[in-house]
Amino acid sequence: MRVLITGGSGFIGSPLTEALVSKGNEVLIYDAFPNAHSLKNDVIDKIELVKGDVNSWTDLYDAVKRFSPDAIIHLAAFISQHAEQHPLQAIELNVGGTITVLEIAKKLGVSKVILPSTVATFNSSVAAPISDDAVQRPTTVYGITKVFCELWGTYSHDKYGVDFRAVRLPSVIGPGRTNGGASVYASLMIEMPARGLAYEIHAAPESSIPLLYIQDAVRAVVALLEAKHSPKTVYNASGIAPKASEIASEVKKQIPQADVKFKPDAGVVQMLKQWQQMDSASFEKDIGWSISFPLEKLVADFIGVIRKMNSSANQENAILLEEARAGPH
Numbered sequence: 288m289r290v291l292i293t294g295g296s297g298f299i300g301s302p303l304t305e306a307l308v309s310k311g312n313e314v315l316i317y318d319a320f321p322n323a324h325s326l327k328n329d330v331i332d333k334i335e336l337v338k339g340d341v342n343s344w345t346d347l348y349d350a351v352k353r354f355s356p357d358a359i360i361h362l363a364a365f366i367s368q369h370a371e372q373h374p375l376q377a378i379e380l381n382v383g384g385t386i387t388v389l390e391i392a393k394k395l396g397v398s399k400v401i402l403p404s405t406v407a408t409f410n411s412s413v414a415a416p417i418s419d420d421a422v423q424r425p426t427t428v429y430g431i432t433k434v435f436c437e438l439w440g441t442y443s444h445d446k447y448g449v450d451f452r453a454v455r456l457p458s459v460i461g462p463g464r465t466n467g468g469a470s471v472y473a474s475l476m477i478e479m480p481a482r483g484l485a486y487e488i489h490a491a492p493e494s495s496i497p498l499l500y501i502q503d504a505v506r507a508v509v510a511l512l513e514a515k516h517s518p519k520t521v522y523n524a525s526g527i528a529p530k531a532s533e534i535a536s537e538v539k540k541q542i543p544q545a546d547v548k549f550k551p552d553a554g555v556v557q558m559l560k561q562w563q564q565m566d567s568a569s570f571e572k573d574i575g576w577s578i579s580f581p582l583e584k585l586v587a588d589f590i591g592v593i594r595k596m597n598s599s600a601n602q603e604n605a606i607l608l609e610e611a612r613a614g615p616h
């Protein structure tokens with residue numbers, strides 16, 4: 288399959304690109320800030336990297352026309368905290384970009400458009416586990432823009448026959464996650480100890496939000512892309528929902544010297560209360576996806592990835608040091 292990924296250089300886009308390439312797909316990343324360094328060396332040569340803005344009709348149109356993808360995976364967006372800090376730009380990117388992507392897909396006959404949506408399209412008053420069709424009354428800029436994306440995609444599906452498919456993900460965690468504001472603690476309380484660094488957790492020990500490991504999130508998007516048929520346009524994908532204290536215990540079990548301490552921030556603790564566990568029964572049944580990283584396995588894999596990155600960085604530094612010591616040839 289030929290797949291164009293908007294925002295493909297980001298936290299989800301990079302491992303998603305690697306997963307798609309490893310399955311034999313041809314990928315074009317269309318990103319305002321393309322970054323080849325976010326990809327493994329053997330993947331960089333196999334993909335096309337284009338610098339472009341999703342809000343630029345002509346640039347995106349030309350890229351889609353030339354590459355002629357079977358599917359567009361639309362990732363480019365301002366996410367939670369960033370959207371709250373820059374509301375008008377977030378509306379322009381999240382809403383405007385999605386309109387542009389869907390219009391171009393419609394005009395050029397791209398059959399599938401895949402969108403990762405979010406648990407943030409619900410609010411804390413909805414009963415957990417949240418069903419696919421629960422009422423959506425988000426109270427954040429990010430949530431509001433993503434509800435629009437879901438509705439506009441569904442409208443394009445119903446009215447123009449675009450095969451629009453979306454999956455609402457919980458907060459995605461994994462190596463390299465630094466964006467996303469309040470929920471970032473769940474990644475950093477694993478990543479920092481794995482790097483041998485101390486970390487202060489701004490969540491409370493009892494804080495619990497739905498989390499999904501990056502590999503499970505990538506598998507959810509790939510499953511939606513590969514499904515022959517998607518009976519619904521929008522699905523929920525549930526995650527795990529450990530308390531922050533449970534993540535801390537697991538990290539300390541696997542890294543006994545881990546220096547992680549709780550220093551709750553009232554604002555962060557309050558914000559974390561708005562996200563609840565979703566019910567992904569339909570997604571599991573219709574699309575054939577389920578979580579493969581429960582907490583213990585997630586923490587072990589996460590630590591393994593960081594240690595591997597550290598050791599290859601150390602090796603590269605050692606080679607550079609060696610070359611510097613040898614002097615000019």
Ligand SMILES: NC(=O)c1ccc[n+]([C@@H]2O[C@H](COP(=O)([O-])OP(=O)(O)OC[C@H]3O[C@@H](n4cnc5c(N)ncnc54)[C@H](O)[C@@H]3O)[C@@H](O)[C@H]2O)c1
Nearest residue numbers: 294296297298299318319320340341362363364456458459
């Ligand atoms: N990370 C999560 O926890 C999470 C959870 C649910 C849904 N999602 C959704 O997944 C998608 C990707 O999230 P992420 O965490 O990888 O975000 P990210 O911020 O890491 O990546 C976004 C990418 O979009 C690019 N971009 C920004 N503005 C652009 C523009 N105008 N034109 C083209 N590219 C532009 C950025 O350079 C970046 O590479 C988003 O749509 C987000 O809503 C993320």
